[in-house]
Amino acid sequence: MHALLTLAAALLMPALLAPPPALADGPRALTVEQWRRDLRVLADTLVAVHRDAFHRLSRAAFERQVAALDRRIPRLSDHEVIVGLAEIAAAIGDGHTRLTLPEDPAVAFSRAHTPTPLPKRRELLFHHLPLRLYLYGDGLFVQQATAVAREALGARVVRIGTMSAEEALEAMRPLIERDNEMGFKLLAPARLAIPEVLHARGVVADPSSVRVVLRGRDGREFALDLAPLEPFAPATWIDARDSAAAVPLWLRDPGRTFWVEYLPRDRAVYAQVNRIADDSLETLAQFSRRLARVVDGHAVERVILDLRLNAGGDNALGRGLVLALARSRKADRPGRLYAIVGRGTFSAAMTLASQLEQWTHTVFVGEPTGSSPSAFGDPRKVRLPHSGLTVRISTVYWRGWTTAEDRPWIAPQLPAEPSSEDYRLGRDPALEAALAFPARDGLAGVLRETLRRGDIESAAIALDCFHNDPASADESTEQLVNRLARELLQQDRAAEAATVFWLNAHDYPRSAAAHAGRGEALERAGETRQALESYRRALALDPGNADLARKVEALERRGEGLRE
Structure with a gap:
């Protein structure tokens, strides 16, 4: 992800020479007719290109939403039109189909695998608050901030503008592209840091100054009036994690495509795969072979595959990893193989998780996946003619391996949602859960844990995998x-x-x-x-x-x- 953002920033460097866009109401960058033309192109292209544009939304409801925005365009500012366009794309109802908001790629949160061109007019660029937010199990918190908002680090968000944190999050829902609720939990906090979005959704009256009310760890509430960062201006981000806390394994090297480490104290092999892609030095298939060798070469009680930060890649490349794990008798046994998943597990990483569920004895740990086993994907990029905004539209339907096409996600057998305090102290409850599970209990332990939580679906899948494994077919x-x-x-x-x-x-x-x-x-x-x-x-x-x-x-x- 970091490499892509760096490349995109380099490609867009000439934009730094242009004057910064203004947030206040002013002359339109595009005329009413130009915006209406972009709207029509968006609507027509969504219907023409998408694999099944009306799988969730009826054609009549879609056309009403398009007509309503068309009528409102003369009264809207440019950024309000852009948010309206994003809402129409999101209404299609899958996590890949979206209008990419026009942001500085150095600060934007994105799951895209390719750079997004800037809009044709610099005035259309959105801004970013000096905060990055995250929705933990205990609420919405400031996870990172620049120096001007250092006081906000680690604080809980109580209000943004005129709304409570909960209301503000819900105000984001119409423009969040998602396969399930975990996708919303991932993306909605990022949208709350964009002033133009806050204004268009009625959270703030003035996007040039955003009041955020926060509650510190001492329980004291305080307010900050935040001015947005200028696009492409250098920004240094400070993290809410305690400086004395060790960096947890899953955040140690998120920019690497994949890596593996043996944990001798835990007799565990930990592998993190952050993209379903080949690295410049090693293909994913070669890494999979190396992972199998690490497992074979050590005293191993459990193998842990971390997919929390994996937003996907090339679906065809995950096969080698599945084969390497399925062929390993040290790894692929009930209670020995774990996959840590969560809201960031998306697209080709979701396909990988689904294949692991089907072909191995994987125990899933963490949060539900950010995508569905059966989902739309493989988006095609389309650029709107006048604004130059980029739309991505799903062209393929990937069907999961079970008959339940409406499964919203793969749920973890060992749930472990992080809290704000976990993050501050560098704790990783998901890894702790995988390491603490009694691996020697095998299938009995897996079934007992899933049934304890009432997750009969996971228990049935575990039994199915056990009965259809030649190694355990006679048991x-x-x-x-x-x-x-x-x-x-x-x-x-x-x-x-x-x-x-x-x-x-x-x-x-x-x-x-x-x-x-x-x-x-x-x-x-x-x-x-x-x-x-x-x-x-x-x-x-x-x-x-x-x-x-x-x-x-x-x-x-x-x-x-x-x-x-």
Whole structure:
């Protein structure tokens, strides 16, 4: 990411010689008719190029939104029109389709893999506040700031302009391109640092001075009136992390494409892959081979693959990494292989995560992924004729490996959302969770943890992977799953227990214990008819079981039309 931004900044250096754009209302950079022409090109191109432009939004609703912006253009400033265009692109409803806001690439947050040209008129450039925000588990905080806003570092955002932090975040929603809510959590804080966006969305009345109310660690609230940074002016960012805190592994070298390190104290191999791409010195396939050699050459209890900062790349290149891990008997065993994912795991990194889920025994750790297993991607860049703004439009639909095309993300079996205090102190709760998990418990530990949280989908996937792995195909899970289902029953979680017993009965249809357990769980859940059906199946498999016979007789005596 850093390399791309540096290249883009170098390409755009001549812009530094031009006078800075003004934030205040003034003459338009484009005429009303020019903006209307750009709007029409945007609308027509979205429909023509997108793989399925109306998969979420109806054509009628889309056309109403376009017509509404067209009517408002004569009354809007340039930056308000740009935000309106961005809202129309975002309304398509996928994380790749978007209008890229015209920002200085050195300060903009971007998931793009290629540089974005500047708009044709410098007056169209957006500004940036001297803050970078992040939405932690405990709220919206200032993660970085320049020297003029040093006081804000590590403080919680209480208000921006006329809105509370929560209201301001919600005001960003219409222009956030996303596949799921994690995409919103990633991108909305970045939009809150753009004064033109704040003004267009009604958060502030004057984009040239933004009042931010903050709460420090001591509980004291204070206000800062912040002037925006000038585009392309050098800026040094100060981090909220305590200077005495060690830099956590995942932030040690985010600019590298991929790297690996053995952690001897933890008997773990940690690998971070930040782009699905070849490096200048090593292809991803070569790195994958090197990773396998590191695993083979050390005493290893677990292998941890960190994809938190990976916004994607080339879908075809992830195959080598999946193969290297799947072929490693030291790595690819239940409870031994972990992938740390989160809101930044997107696009080709999402495809990689989905392939790991399908073909390996990966335990996912951290936050839900920032993309969906089934999602649109491979965007084509289109430049609007008068403004020169860049639109990216998805052209391909990537389907996930399960039949559930509406899965919003891959959820972690070991959730670990960072807090602001974690960040300040250099703690990494996701890595800590992966290192602390009892790897020796294998499949039993993975299933127990997922079921403890009620994540039956992940448990079913783990069982499916285990049963379809030639290395474990002959190992029975019947007694293990029955035992875990009974643990749920003991916790008064009858409905969940019934589902787990059903999974076991599906895998072992001649298991009287699985059918009987499901009957008991359903009976406790008040599903009498289904309970009787399960008891009858169990009795047919174990006709000499007097206890089952009594249960069938008791339910049949209740009446309610249950007798066949």
